[in-house]
Amino acid sequence: MLNIALISLYGVENNGIRSISSFLKQNGFNVYLIFFKRWLNNDMHYPSEKEKRHLVSLCKELEIDLVGISFTSPFLKIAQDLTMQMKSSLDIKIAWGGIHATVEPRESLEYCDFICRGEGEHVMLDLARALAGRWTLEGIKNLCYKKDDKVIFEDLRPLIQDLDILPPQDYGGVNKFFIDKDLKNIDPLVSAKELRVFASRGCPFNCSYCYNSIYRALYQNQRYYRIGSVEKVLSEIEVGLSRFKKIKKIKFDDDTFIFPAYWIDEFCKKYRQRVKLPFEILFNAQCLDKSNLKKLKCAGLKRIQIGIQTGSVQESEQVYNRKLEVDVIKKFAQEAKKINLDVVYDLIFDNPLSTPENKKELITLLLDLPRPFSLFLYSLTVFPGTELSKIFLEKKIITPDDIEGRANKSFYQFRLGFSYPRSEDELFAVAIVSLISKSFIPKNVIRLLARSVFLKKHLFLIKLIAQASNFIKLFHVGLKMIMQGVLSVWKFKEYGSPKRLLIQ
Numbered sequence: 479m480l481n482i483a484l485i486s487l488y489g490v491e492n493n494g495i496r497s498i499s500s501f502l503k504q505n506g507f508n509v510y511l512i513f514f515k516r517w518l519n520n521d522m523h524y525p526s527e528k529e530k531r532h533l534v535s536l537c538k539e540l541e542i543d544l545v546g547i548s549f550t551s552p553f554l555k556i557a558q559d560l561t562m563q564m565k566s567s568l569d570i571k572i573a574w575g576g577i578h579a580t581v582e583p584r585e586s587l588e589y590c591d592f593i594c595r596g597e598g599e600h601v602m603l604d605l606a607r608a609l610a611g612r613w614t615l616e617g618i619k620n621l622c623y624k625k626d627d628k629v630i631f632e633d634l635r636p637l638i639q640d641l642d643i644l645p646p647q648d649y650g651g652v653n654k655f656f657i658d659k660d661l662k663n664i665d666p667l668v669s670a671k672e673l674r675v676f677a678s679r680g681c682p683f684n685c686s687y688c689y690n691s692i693y694r695a696l697y698q699n700q701r702y703y704r705i706g707s708v709e710k711v712l713s714e715i716e717v718g719l720s721r722f723k724k725i726k727k728i729k730f731d732d733d734t735f736i737f738p739a740y741w742i743d744e745f746c747k748k749y750r751q752r753v754k755l756p757f758e759i760l761f762n763a764q765c766l767d768k769s770n771l772k773k774l775k776c777a778g779l780k781r782i783q784i785g786i787q788t789g790s791v792q793e794s795e796q797v798y799n800r801k802l803e804v805d806v807i808k809k810f811a812q813e814a815k816k817i818n819l820d821v822v823y824d825l826i827f828d829n830p831l832s833t834p835e836n837k838k839e840l841i842t843l844l845l846d847l848p849r850p851f852s853l854f855l856y857s858l859t860v861f862p863g864t865e866l867s868k869i870f871l872e873k874k875i876i877t878p879d880d881i882e883g884r885a886n887k888s889f890y891q892f893r894l895g896f897s898y899p900r901s902e903d904e905l906f907a908v909a910i911v912s913l914i915s916k917s918f919i920p921k922n923v924i925r926l927l928a929r930s931v932f933l934k935k936h937l938f939l940i941k942l943i944a945q946a947s948n949f950i951k952l953f954h955v956g957l958k959m960i961m962q963g964v965l966s967v968w969k970f971k972e973y974g975s976p977k978r979l980l981i982q
Contacts, residue, residue, distance in 0.1 A: 522889035581863035593622035650721030681733035735759035789840030855894035
């Protein structure tokens with residue numbers, strides 16, 4: 479029998495390979511999942527020689543025939559290194575999947591045997607059947623490979639429209655391994671306090687910095703945003719809860735939690751009856767429906783994450799390809815406060831096209847929003863194939879060497895921290911914005927600080943104030959997580975280092 483190993487680089491949730499694993503198992507294949515190291519915000523490290531040896535030895539011991547490696551662009555060099563190590567030591571076939579392999583298949587085939595473009599379930603099943611001697615490679619849709627030194631691009635298979643045909647994620651069991659310093663025969667989610675799930679695939683929006691802009695172009699004239707049935711979603715959660723006994727909350731990782739009214743009605747009723755755990759969602763304020771928001775709150779919604787990114791209509795539309803209606807965001811904020819929802823606003827900094835006026839508009843918007851709220855601040859990262867990468871390259875703001883894959887900025891500054899070097903103008907804006915989420919600092923004081931010429935000339939002082947207030951906020955967040963029972967050892971490790979003191 480063909481033995482298959484699916485490897486997730488620096489991601490222990492990785493719904494993609496968990497779904498592919500379940501699909502392959504459902505069709506009779508023997509599959510192992512290997513989670514190779516864990517993501518740590520702004521403090522990423524290349525694997526040690528010991529960790530690489532663990533991976534090669536494990537694949538040898540399990541007599542693996544086919545390896546599938548799932549990764550995003552920042553991990554390209556690591557994927558290349560691991561692939562070469564396995565190739566040099568084992569008689570093995572290696573397929574790459576994920577967004578980077580989809581965007582750069584020719585470059586990727588210099589290292590691996592196969593590229594699985596787009597959605598991976600069916601292509602990996604067909605590839606496994608071919609390598610088991612049942613099929614040929616020719617005609618396997620979504621597959622890319624070399625034949626007689628020529629790169630063969632097979633046609634793309636249509637997107638899976640009925641998500642209910644997919645089995646639940648592959649959670650728990652003895653076929654999971656975790657390599658992080660040492661090798662353990664466990665599913666790394668076994669001690670997790672949070673279960674992250676998807677109720678949909680795709681996104682109804684098309685932001686320039688996001689991978690969705692790539693897949694939309696790839697899958698034109700198809701329904702890109704697809705939702706699973708309520709029963710499918712709840713059944714998958716129940717499987718996860720049956721395998722992981724320490725789960726205290728559910729986080730829906732859908733790019734945005736936007737569903738028809740009938741779906742919301744059914745979900746709220748059944749979730750409250752069957753799951754009974756608090757949950758979080760990502761949302762777009764433009765899609766506010768007060769009735770649905772109240773229903774979700776009654777079903778257990780505790781926190782909602784809203785992408786604002788910028789306070790400037792011009793920056794939002796011309797750079798990020800996002801619609802920004804300031805009044806709509808303010809209305810959403812008021813409604814969320816009325817029903818006592820925790821709100822997190824996503825913001826993007828380090829945009830070279832952002833002007834001082836854009837930053838003032840952001841500060842003004844945030845000061846108009848009711849507190850309390852938290853902030854997730856992200857450093858603008860350019861990924862290959864996105865519309866944003868094309869804009870920046872055309873304007874000669876960056877070179878190809880600045881794009882993730884060749885670069886790995888996200889290893890050191892994905893979420894914003896104060897330790898990363900940035901321009902004086904950007905640092906001042908970051909410091910002022912970080913103060914706005916601190917309810918213990920009066921807004922009038924922040925307005926005075928934002929206008930202070932003295933502080934703009936003495937940045938170390940405003941940075942010190944911002945760092946001190948951020949530490950107080952993080953201490954409060956930590957206490958709250960302890961009281962809710964959701965602070966795991968890994969969560970503490972993720973945020974407990976000075977390099978990982980993220981701005982909240």
